[in-house]
Amino acid sequence: MAQTLEQIQNFKGKYPKQIWPLFFSEMWERFCFYGMRGMLVFFMISQLNLEEEQANLQYGATQAFVYAFTFVGGLFADKILGFRKSLFWGGLLMIVGSLILATDPHRFFFLGIAFTVVGTGFFKPNISSMVGQLYKPNDSRADAGFSLFYAGINLGALLGGYLCIAIGKGELFGEIIPAGIRWNVAFGLAAIVMVISLINFIFTQKTLGTIGLQPGHPLSDIKSAIIPKWKEYGVYVLSLIFVPLIMIMVAKTEYTDYFMYTIGPLTLIYLFYEMSKVTSEQRKKLWAALIFILFSILFWGIYEQSGGSLSIFAAKNLNKDLLGLDPNGINNSGGAFFIIFLAPLLGLLWIWLSKRKLEPNTIIKFGLGFVFLGLGYYTLFATKFFANAEGITSLRFFTIALLVITFGELCLSPIGLSIMTKLSTKNLQGMMMGLWFLASAYGQYVAGLIGANMATTKSGTSNLEALISYAEGYKQLAIYAIVAGIILMLISPLVKKLMQDVR
Known part of the structure; x- marks a missing residue:
């Protein structure tokens, strides 16, 4: 007999047993997602012959739509499909997208990406929402649970982020896989692991x-009331109609601009409408959630250079002084490697501090996240002091920067997932989780603009001048991050009042 929700939430120990299958399904989905993300900019430049500026813009557009569609996926899950059916449908679409790319990534690149975008939108917010429902409101173990779940995300990111790009470039298994099909194999690997993810969930x-x-x-x-079948099937049909539209908007980035200018204001209007129907106490919590969401846009805009400008930086300006490893592979998977070890430890630290009434509130954690992010980008800036005359600098020092940035991510991202479930009303959890990821979409969009601006400033210069130009850009991003962290800590008392009993 299936357990009731109360029985599930009354678990003993640090983690509910149900978190483990969700952990593994998310791990393989993130292998697929981060494997593809790590290949995008390099593939567009080396295989589709795009300029660096255009590749950054298209990377930002692709990632923006991935996260923007999580809002749509969360909304459909709340109102029509439920979390389980949304997750399964999203996984199927991701498999189709990966198989299209595996067949002919040069001809069908944007079609395959469009399927993956829509699929991720249905998958990502809903599995996170299910993790949140494993805990009672205000269960102090929830942050630790999301930190463990986040470790699962990053185990997939570590494997996919390194293996896919290394296989595509021929750095890994190059003597076994013929040069003409390396990218097909790399994209096909993403399809295989998504099948494993869905089988595990089923x-x-x-x-x-x-x-x-x-x-x-x-x-x-x-x-x-029971949802009529025509509504459920209508969601499936509508999501397929979105595929060609997203394919066009990603290929033509000016359409992405129009979309981003529109979707944010419309989403806020809808949120305000939903807020008008809740109690005053619930409304205050939703205002607090909105503050977290708005600041996260800046965080992700700075953080997500890893898939854009840092991908180019890794390919052109880093040596192999770290065990002979591929710099692009390290850029894509280094942060995930650190998270796997640090996330559970940090989660246990929050529990230890909570028992002693010393745990910082969530807004302080957010502020610390920005400070660590800024320090990490200062470290990236410092790589220029280790460069030789050809503009090649140390991969080891670059990896130290990733470690510092990882501390910032751990203070913000898993805590953000947790706080969205705590501050949301029951009937708005999917939508608020989607809104959290929509903020990530704007962060990705900003990241693409930042990366494109960096690529523009270094056009026609030497490799050493290019490195210095990128380093100066990272220094500016460091300043923005640290200032944002200080502001968050200063407004902590105000946000804490809005959060009421939520920590």
Whole structure:
């Protein structure tokens, strides 16, 4: 007999047992996502012959739509599909996209990416929401649970981020895989792991009890009318219609500009409409969530240079003085490597501090995240002092910067997932998780603009001058991050009042 929600939430120990199958499904999905993300800019420059500026813009557009569609996926999950069906449908679309890219990535690049964008939108916010429902409101163990879940995300990111780009470039298995199909194999690997992710979820979802069921399901904790089948099928058809539209908008980045100028204001209007229907106490919590969301845009705009300008920096300005490893592989997977070891430890640290009433509140954690991010980018700036006359600098020192940035990510991202579930009302959890990822979309969009601006400033210069130009850009980003962190800490008392009983 399936467990009730109360039985699931009354677990003993640090982690609920249901977190492990969700951990593994998310791990393989993130292998697919980060494997593809790591290949985008390098593939567009080396295989599609795009200029660096255009590649950065298209990278930003692709990533922006990935995260923007999580809002749509979260909304459809709340209102029609439920978390489980949304996750499964999203996984299927990601498999289709990966298979299209594996077939002929040069001809069908943007079509395959469009399927992956829509699929990720349905998958990503809903598995995070299910993790949140494993805990009772204000359970101090939730942050530790999300930190563990975040370690799963990054185990997939580590494997996919390194393996896919290394296989595509021929750095790994180059003597086994013929040069003409290396990119096909790299994209095909992403499809294989997504199949594993869905199979794992199908065979373990029965342990989730009532979590993630479709609205109107007889066993659902939230009682509502049964969803007509035509609405469910309508969501599937509509999501397929989105595929060619996103393909066009990613290929033509000026359309992405129009989309981003529009979707944010419309989303806020809809959020304000939903806020008008809740109690005053709930409304204050949603205002607090909105503050977290707005600051996260700046964080991700700075952080997400890893897939754009840092990808070019790794390819052109880094040596192999770290065990002979590929610099692009390290750029894509180094942060994930550190998170795997640090995330569980940091989660346990929050529990230890909480028991002694010393745990910093969430807004302070956010502020610390920005400070570490800034220090990491100062370290990236300092790589110019280790460069030779050809503009080649140390991969080892670059990796230290990734370690510092990782501390910043751990103070913000897993805590952000957790706080969205704590501050949301039950019927808005999917939407608020989607809104969190929509903020990431704007961060990705800003990251693409920043990367394109860096590429423009170094046009026609030597490799050493290019390195110095990038380093100066990273110094400016460091200043913005640290200032934002200080502001967050200063407004901490105000936000804490809005959060009320939520920590």
